[in-house]
Structures are given as structure tokens and as C-alpha cells.
Amino acid sequence: MEHDGTIRRVEAAVGRSLMQIALDGSVQGILGDCGGSCSCATCHGYIDAAWSDRLPPVSETEAFMLEGVPQPRETSRLCCQIRMTAELDGLTVHLPEEQV
Numbered sequence: 001m002e003h004d005g006t007i008r009r010v011e012a013a014v015g016r017s018l019m020q021i022a023l024d025g026s027v028q029g030i031l032g033d034c035g036g037s038c039s040c041a042t043c044h045g046y047i048d049a050a051w052s053d054r055l056p057p058v059s060e061t062e063a064f065m066l067e068g069v070p071q072p073r074e075t076s077r078l079c080c081q082i083r084m085t086a087e088l089d090g091l092t093v094h095l096p097e098e099q100v
């Protein structure tokens with residue numbers, strides 16, 4: 001979901017990162033400046049609460065990078081660090097306004 005409430009539904013190939021999937025789908029609000037190497041935090045998103053406990057744990061590097069995002073929340077993740085799986089079909093990510 002884009003920061004203004006626009007809901008975008010995109011095809012998500014298993015194995016691709018949420019960042020790559022968003023870029024493939026021309027979703028506004030994901031930049032992915034570092035290409036997915038966990039060094040820019042321009043793929044910040046808020047994972048819908050219903051899904052947050054189904055994701056892989058936050059790595060030390062991701063946690064460090066999340067400390068620098070403008071409006072962190074408990075559900076903040078870097079979308080390049082989450083790979084799509086069949087179990088995540090239907091996952092909703094809310095995107096922050098500062099990445100537009």
C-alpha cells in the first residue's frame with residue numbers, strides 16, 4: 001500500500017525480494033538505491049501486523065540500518081531483506097511517505 005492509501009497488487013515471484021517485486025511492479029515508495037545490499041534503507045516498509053511474525057528475523061545489519069530510517073515503527077523492515085515465499089502470498093506492506 002502506497003503512503004497515500006493507494007493499494008497496488010503486484011505479481012510476486014517466489015525467491016525475489018520484496019524490494020525487487022515492488023520495483024518490477026512500478027510501486028511508488030520503494031527506491032532500492034543500493035540494489036539490495038542492505039546499505040541504503042531506501043526500501044523501508046511497514047509490514048502489516050498480520051504478517052510480521054511470519055517473516056525471517058531481522059539481521060544485525062538490517063537492525064542497524066533501520067535505526068536510521070526517518071519514521072521507524074515496530075513493524076519496520078527493509079524490503080530487500082525479505083524474499084517471497086509461497087507462505088507469504090497476500091503479504092501487505094505499507095510504504096512510508098518519505099520514500100516517494
Ligand code: FES
Binds near residue numbers: 079080
Ligand atoms: S535496497 Fe538498499 S537497503 Fe534495501
